[in-house]
Amino acid sequence: MQHSLKGRIALVTGASRGIGSSIALSLATAGADMVLNFLTRAAEAKAVEAEILRLGRRCVSIQADVSVASEVQRLAGEAERSMGAVEVLVNNAGIARQQALEQITESDWDELIDVNLKSCFLVTQAFVPAMRTRRWGRIINISSVAAQIGGVVGPHYAASKAGMLGLTHYYARYLAADGITVNAIAPALIETEMTRTNVKASTSNIPMARFGSVEEVSDIALLLATNGYITGQTINANGGWVMS
Ligand code: NAD
Numbered sequence: 001m002q003h004s005l006k007g008r009i010a011l012v013t014g015a016s017r018g019i020g021s022s023i024a025l026s027l028a029t030a031g032a033d034m035v036l037n038f039l040t041r042a043a044e045a046k047a048v049e050a051e052i053l054r055l056g057r058r059c060v061s062i063q064a065d066v067s068v069a070s071e072v073q074r075l076a077g078e079a080e081r082s083m084g085a086v087e088v089l090v091n092n093a094g095i096a097r098q099q100a101l102e103q104i105t106e107s108d109w110d111e112l113i114d115v116n117l118k119s120c121f122l123v124t125q126a127f128v129p130a131m132r133t134r135r136w137g138r139i140i141n142i143s144s145v146a147a148q149i150g151g152v153v154g155p156h157y158a159a160s161k162a163g164m165l166g167l168t169h170y171y172a173r174y175l176a177a178d179g180i181t182v183n184a185i186a187p188a189l190i191e192t193e194m195t196r197t198n199v200k201a202s203t204s205n206i207p208m209a210r211f212g213s214v215e216e217v218s219d220i221a222l223l224l225a226t227n228g229y230i231t232g233q234t235i236n237a238n239g240g241w242v243m244s
Helices: 018-029 042-054 069-082 106-134 155-178 215-226
Strands: 009-012 033-038 059-063 088-091 137-142 180-187 234-237
Touching: 009 018, 018 033, 018 042, 018 088, 018 215, 033 042, 033 069, 042 059, 059 069, 069 106, 088 106, 106 137, 106 155, 106 180, 137 155, 137 215, 155 180, 180 215, 215 234
Parallel strands: 009 033, 009 088, 033 059, 088 137, 137 180, 180 234
Antiparallel strands: none
């Protein structure tokens, strides 16, 4: 298991901190060479990169706003040139600015849908052709419990995360014959900057009575990156908030 991703190249969007950095470290520990995408915090991305290099893996950090098609094209080109074909893609980048319902504007809606949902489409479209050529790929989309029960951010966030499940189902069905699995992870409240800055984040609805750790999400990403027969699924990591 430890080296089951040896020789594979993986890309995590929004990998400079939180869930994304934990997934990047977990995939690298299992043997993957890594492409780390980040938006603004270059120093944090470089710190994750240094940790991965210390594991003996190849790693590169690439700045790009994944909600913009031209930036995604540049990201794909730079990733291919510096590392080779990406075979494991984790669509993790996201924002969750908590707002009062009546204060959410059209531009708030557009921004959040672009960053959380359109990015998942743009990045997947950019990296799927190489996976199809190689007839092997893993795509992991970080959705949320908000897709299932609304959550504590806002309707735009819930809709963006539910949209990721639709993308997951479409791509899973369409790409299965090419040896590509596509799955989603739906975490509830995980101890990251996103949760720490949301005044509505509380453990009161969570049977486990605590926030989850980033490792409790990255463990699942590693499973989905290494398993070839799970596809089209949503794996919940929510302390029992939603049961299925
Ligand atoms: P975080 O705020 O710590 O990290 C989000 C990352 O996404 C950051 O690195 C940020 O720079 C990056 N990002 C944002 N916009 C970007 C853009 N346009 N282009 C590239 N990168 C961009 O939050 P987190 O908790 O680690 O969240 C990671 C993912 O998990 C998000 O999609 C979030 O919606 C989802 N999620 C989080 C929780 C939670 O409780 N923390 C629960 C469910 C789902």
